Amino acid sequence: MTAAGHRYEVTESTLGYQGRIIAVRRDLVRMPDGDVSQRDVVVHPGAVGVVALDDAGQVVLVHQYRHPVGGPLWELPAGILDVPGEPASVAAARELAEEAALRAGRYDLLVDVWSSPGMTNEAYRVFLARDLSEIPAAERYVPEHEEAEMSVARFDLDEAVARVLRGEITNAMAVVGLLAAARARADDFAGLRPLDAPWPGRPAHNG
Structure with missing residues (x-):
């Protein structure tokens, strides 16, 4: 109602x-x-993304081909919620490991978003990951399909935001996550919600 x-x-x-x-x-x-x-x-089953921020103030982005738009986009490490009942923060950590070969010592909840509520129930939750460390080569995920050609790069957070404003980063989750991370940093990361904060938008069948 x-x-x-x-x-x-x-x-x-x-x-x-x-x-x-x-x-x-x-x-x-x-x-x-x-x-x-x-x-x-x-x-849509929903999705998670990660703004991975290192000690030098750089964020980790992936450059991945997206067939619907006919080319590659700069994106956050991200993925769909395809494991029923899996906590969103666990899914986010898995995606960061698979796509960027990184672990994080700390996660915070950054922002929740409806991607396009006029036509889909897709909801995504973006986390802030800090205290990053690389996964040893022998333990890394072996990518396939589009991810086999995916590249990973680091950008200063301010530069990433500038790229958003110049129209060079246009993936919606990346735009929202980067702008939210910049604002959170300006506030000294105060007021971020806990990882298990209620998420009414998450499809019920995914826990």
Whole structure:
């Protein structure tokens, strides 16, 4: 029910498409004027990302090919929540290890985001990772598919923010995470939420 008191009742829901990661659901929803309107929803399992900030004030970014946009993007180490019940912070640590070959001695919750709520239920949670250390070569994840060509680089956080403002970093999670990290640093990292803070946006089937 909304603040105005209307309950957007779903009168019918059908599955239009089921893919490897996403699905498309067609809902018929009763509007405040009584009309019923179709809303197509891209159902997504959710995702996590990591702003990994080292002792020199640099952030770790990955350069990865993204087929839907036809080219590579600078991104945070990130991944979907594809292990049912796995805590988001554990998933974030796994992605940092797999994509950047790094461990972190400290994690803080940075920001929660709905990626595009007009058409999908995709929610992602971004963590701040500090006290970084490299994973020994013999223990590193062996990448495949697009990740096999993925490169990793470090940028001063201020430079990364400047690249956002110049339109050179356009991945939404990276934009949000980098700007949030810069603000958090300016506040001396005060007020960051605990790792297990409630996350109403996380799809229920993923814990």
